[in-house]
Amino acid sequence: APGNQLVDYSVKVFYDDMFNLSPYQGSSTDDLDKMWDDLYGTARTLIDAHSAERLPNKTVRVNSGIHEGEYIVQFEVFHQLHCLNSLRKSIYRDRFPEMNVLNADMTVNKTNVNHYEHCLDRIRQGIMCHADVATIHWDWKDGSQLPFPIPAGRNGINMINMETTHVCRDFERIKRWAMERNLDDWDKDQII
Numbered sequence: 001a002p003g004n005q006l007v008d009y010s011v012k013v014f015y016d017d018m019f020n021l022s023p024y025q026g027s028s029t030d031d032l033d034k035m036w037d038d039l040y041g042t043a044r045t046l047i048d049a050h051s052a053e054r055l056p057n058k059t060v061r062v063n064s065g066i067h068e069g070e071y072i073v074q075f076e077v078f079h080q081l082h083c084l085n086s087l088r089k090s091i092y093r094d095r096f097p098e099m100n101v102l103n104a105d106m107t108v109n110k111t112n113v114n115h116y117e118h119c120l121d122r123i124r125q126g127i128m129c130h131a132d133v134a135t136i137h138w139d140w141k142d143g144s145q146l147p148f149p150i151p152a153g154r155n156g157i158n159m160i161n162m163e164t165t166h167v168c169r170d171f172e173r174i175k176r177w178a179m180e181r182n183l184d185d186w187d188k189d190q191i192i
Contacts (some may be wrong), residue, residue, distance in 0.1 A: 002051040003075055006177050008170040014134075016162040028092040036085045040078035042175075044183040046070040075178055077171070080126050083119030090116060110168060137161040 015022040026155055028033060053073035067173050089096040090112070101116065103109050138161075 002047045006174050009167050012166050012168045014164050024191055028095045040081040042178045042182040045178045046181045046183050083122050086170050134166040135165045
């Protein structure tokens with residue numbers, strides 16, 4: 001893939017998503033929505049003919065204009081982030097009525113349901129493909145019988161520690177590379 005040369009790794013500790021909220025959590029606001037949108041601001045990335053020839057599947061070539069002879073791809077990570085953000089927006093029905101699974105007349109919005117089913121399965125496939133083997137640690141308290149999935153030591157209950165250490169690809173590096181090659185405005189008539 002054209003992005004393989006970009007893959008660099010670093011160690012990161014994931015936020016515990018219940019008590020130590022990440023900047024991407026919380027009720028939908030203009031600032032939070034912009035942060036999410038900025039994660040995947042590129043839907044179309046340009047690659048050269050040599051890179052396109054090496055792809056396992058053919059992609060389309062730009063036929064005219066300043067990008068003539070280049071090819072269009074999208075990195076899967078940006079598609080998955082779009083899907084995840086769509087699912088996030090569907091939680092906030094009043095803020096994003098167009099994302100609801102029910103229409104105003106309470107009938108099912110099949111387009112949105114189909115989109116979210118597609119998104120859920122795409123994210124599932126991505127998770128299974130990358131099969132993160134980082135460990136979640138179990139912390140036990142005396143006298144308790146069952147663990148509970150929140151950070152250790154809260155409320156005196158046995159809990160698992162969700163602040164886990166992972167070896168991650170450098171997302172910002174991949175995003176920068178894609179944004180430098182982003183096809184912002186395009187005319188579908190320029191595509192072969």
